[in-house]
Amino acid sequence: MVNITINRQKISVPEGTTIMEAAASIHVPIPKLCYLKDINEIGACRVCVVEVKGQDRLVTSCNNVVEDGMVIYTNSPKVRRNRKHTIKMILSQHEAQCVACVRSGNCSLQTIANDLNVVDTPYKKELVVQEWDERYPLIRDANKCIKCMRCVQVCDKIQGMHIWDVSGTGSRTTVGVSGNRDIQRADCALCGQCITHCPTGALRERDDTEELYRAIEKEDTIVVAQIAPAVRAAWGESLGLSREEATVQKIVDALKRIGVDYVFDTTFSADLTIMEEGNEFVERYTKGDLDVHPMFTSCCPGWVRFLKSQYPQMTGRLSGVKSPQEMFGAVMKTAFAKHIGVKPERIFAVSIMPCLAKKSEREASLFYKEYAGHGVDCVLTTRELDRLIRADYIDPKTLEDIPFDQPFMEATGAGVIFGATGGVMEAALRSAYYLITGKNPDADLFQEIRGQKKSGWTEAEFEIAGNRVSVAVVSGLQNTRVLMEAIRNREVHYHFVEVMACPGGCSGGGGQPIHEGKELAAKRGENLHFLDQHAAIRFSHENPDIKRLYKEFFDAPGSNKAHQLLHTEHKA
Structure with missing residues (x-):
């Protein structure tokens, strides 16, 4: 001492x-x-x-x-x-237009300047001109950068992507895309960790709230929204709501007040994902396709971007199943459009996501043949949702628990834990066990793959009906790179691997509320597992609305129509 x-x-x-x-x-x-x-x-x-x-x-x-x-x-x-x-x-080198900054009220520089009673800046302003493509999901404002180097270090040490770098010396020092690259040409995974660790508004997501407002204003447009599992664990943090108060049903009320016509839970399409992915895993496993290399989950677009740019030769190992977000879009513009008797063109599908990469995923055309087009029209982060609530002057304390809309109301605990690292794997194994044995396992049989590791990955081996199934779960792209090298060098072997780009999974996503000096992914993940523990249904294959959807529209998991709408072909 x-x-x-x-x-x-x-x-x-x-x-x-x-x-x-x-x-x-x-x-x-x-x-x-x-x-x-x-x-x-x-x-x-x-x-x-x-x-x-x-x-x-x-x-x-x-x-x-x-x-x-x-x-x-x-x-x-x-x-x-x-x-x-x-x-x-x-x-003197900061564009201090706080009233027009997305981080106003949640900015470390602003807070310290206020604490120190800084009321004037006697030095001449020296701002720079740096062009940026504001169509890109991640926006950088050089004149709000304070050269703290956090984005550089987080991207290097935590995510291992090396997107940001320093150039210049002294007062001319600045931060930009490494290798003098354009951000569009860089191999950025759009994880958004640089944004959540930036102390100012130098880095932010592209704001798409006006797209939603424009859609609401059109009388002939039907606006449908989905809410991702991880959003429910974080949306109330910046609005002064406790975990108990910030229920997902209150988000439904908020969106309805704003003008959204129908609101659904992405946990429903997460259950749909498990039906397709679980079926695909069992099929590939029994055919021996996983004897050498594993099947990777494909729910996280940040991870998919990473794989395609860093390990393109492994792209074929991705599950061919779309993410829950894209499955929702596909269902909205086919089965739901048919259900309410309108043309798909009249439906505007908006996603509330904890993620920046989802904005990029939305831009891809993922339909086949007669269903060609975009499933999702607009993606908003959890932070954008909170800004919508404030912009409409909705007092969060007045929100009430409003149920999701029919006919896709039911969701399961398996779908909820998609937002926590290990959740996709656990949900898939629950249903894979049923598909192999014809009976349900204990819902907590696979709980040893839960949780977040600061470094490395979690691995486990299970026996299902005499079959050995080896799995791994990893979050954070630097950890993922280490795992990928071990898999490529055949130092380890797994049948099934879950990867999430953000540390702690979607709970720690780049679109979640920002709290200076705090990492809340693990705590949010615990909240999701709590909801799973107390869910009425904990298996995706027992969701009655999923069963009805297959009976009335998709026939069965892996059917021709399911492949057309719920699957995609990944290319490096």
């Missing part, structure tokens, strides 16, 4: 503790902009400086460890003056 004094308070902390961590242990906050524990500890922003007795220069608290006898002042007059000067310098 090391004995130190912070703001005249004597404390003891373990050797190797940083000054920032030592201060936090006695509830003394130190402001910071660039710091991310174990990811970005480079002291670039200089906002976290403190005064150490006996040293002339201020030191950064995020990457300097305590020494025995050290006397530290975290907010001395010298520190305050320096910190305020630093913020003013940063603001």
